[in-house]
Amino acid sequence: MNVMKAGYEILTPISEGGKEELQMIERIGRVCYKSEDKITEDGESAKKFVRMLINAHHEAMIEHSTLSVMFTVDRGVSHEMVRHRIASFAQESTRYVNYSKDKYGSEINVIDLAPGIALDRRMQDMPAETIEAILNEWELAMLDAEKHYMKMIELGATAQIARSVLPNSTKTNITITANYREWRNYFRLRTASDAHPQIREVSVALLNELKERIPVIFDDIA
Numbered sequence: 001m002n003v004m005k006a007g008y009e010i011l012t013p014i015s016e017g018g019k020e021e022l023q024m025i026e027r028i029g030r031v032c033y034k035s036e037d038k039i040t041e042d043g044e045s046a047k048k049f050v051r052m053l054i055n056a057h058h059e060a061m062i063e064h065s066t067l068s069v070m071f072t073v074d075r076g077v078s079h080e081m082v083r084h085r086i087a088s089f090a091q092e093s094t095r096y097v098n099y100s101k102d103k104y105g106s107e108i109n110v111i112d113l114a115p116g117i118a119l120d121r122r123m124q125d126m127p128a129e130t131i132e133a134i135l136n137e138w139e140l141a142m143l144d145a146e147k148h149y150m151k152m153i154e155l156g157a158t159a160q161i162a163r164s165v166l167p168n169s170t171k172t173n174i175t176i177t178a179n180y181r182e183w184r185n186y187f188r189l190r191t192a193s194d195a196h197p198q199i200r201e202v203s204v205a206l207l208n209e210l211k212e213r214i215p216v217i218f219d220d221i222a
């Protein structure tokens, strides 16, 4: 069994300072107001215009955008991600991937639970020994699931049948493609303090990076 960290990779190229992304929205959005004459080459008019759109809740204009992100998360988290209906997805298949094969390392991959525990507000005051005992129990369950998965395959089960014993912690790659409006909705829900700690783990990190790389669009999301 291999324990992996959760993470993400932004697949869509983003221009320096997010200038081109904002200018595209500006070019399209200014059609509404016939204010194309206000466009400046340096990108400053785009920042101002997009800020105005967001403040005025004229968010339909920021739908003229796309952003693809590949996440490495567990299947519990990916199940929450696919509830976002205004997005497109591609996910590693437990029907076609057979974790007993050399190609996949002949072991199951699981996402480390420790960072999720650290972010769970209701577990923060627990003594270190209790956390350790909980993690130990989790690890035993993962090893047990792996043992049964491999045994079922050995007995002739297909991957799509053996997957029934894979745990929620099984690592998956899932790519989400959505426009900025939908990403804003995603971040509002998935970085909130009541979101699941493991979806917060990757979503807060991604939001912070996007705030750095594309100004204005995500600035108002805490």
Ligand SMILES: Cc1cc2nc3c(=O)[nH]c(=O)nc-3n(C[C@H](O)[C@H](O)[C@H](O)COP(=O)(O)OP(=O)(O)OC[C@H]3O[C@@H](n4cnc5c(N)ncnc54)[C@H](O)[C@@H]3O)c2cc1C
Binding pocket: 083, 084, 085, 086, 087, 182, 185, 189, 190, 194, 195, 196
């Ligand atoms: C803290 C938390 C707890 C949750 N707990 C549960 C739970 O216990 N059980 C459960 O089943 N789910 C749960 N969910 C998932 C939740 O119900 C949503 O499915 C998920 O958050 C996607 O939200 P969304 O509908 O806003 O997003 P999207 O599906 O991406 O939709 C984006 C926006 O488009 C609009 N929209 C989309 N579809 C429609 C439509 N058909 N009609 C009108 N407007 C639409 C809405 O404005 C929506 O906000 C939970 C989510 C969170 C954040």
